[in-house]
Amino acid sequence: MVPLLAVGTFWYLQVGIVKSSMAAWVAEMVIEHLRLHNGAWPRQWTDLREPFDRCVERSGRSWSFDDLRSRVDVDWEADPKLLARQVDANGQATFRVVYLREGRLDQAVNAEPNQMILDYLRGDQQPNSDALQAEAAR
Numbered sequence: 001m002v003p004l005l006a007v008g009t010f011w012y013l014q015v016g017i018v019k020s021s022m023a024a025w026v027a028e029m030v031i032e033h034l035r036l037h038n039g040a041w042p043r044q045w046t047d048l049r050e051p052f053d054r055c056v057e058r059s060g061r062s063w064s065f066d067d068l069r070s071r072v073d074v075d076w077e078a079d080p081k082l083l084a085r086q087v088d089a090n091g092q093a094t095f096r097v098v099y100l101r102e103g104r105l106d107q108a109v110n111a112e113p114n115q116m117i118l119d120y121l122r123g124d125q126q127p128n129s130d131a132l133q134a135e136a137a138r
Helices: 002-036 045-059 065-071 113-121 130-137
Strands: 072-074 098-100
Touching (some): 002 045, 002 065, 002 072, 002 113, 045 065, 065 072, 098 113
């Protein structure tokens, strides 16, 4: 029974990490869109197609566009100027504009997607962050 529990726990953690990595990928796509379109927020998934292709070029690996779209949601109505000001006293994002459709983000992933976006908007991060590079190494 214990080995079965250990395998189940390992599988659960791996699935959580993969899903969280997908959300980080979508955050990278949103950041790339912001960079390419003078800070304009994407309004639909088709707006993220070119950023997706660019992220794939940089990392050399990814999930399919359709996999990301089926597992991650984006608040298409967000205003980047307002988001840049939605920060707590510790410098953490207080908004949720990129999130998993099912489950919660796993803290084992180095990059929280909303924090990645906040850091970019505040000038603390450049596109092609460690999230894509770390995922490409897996």
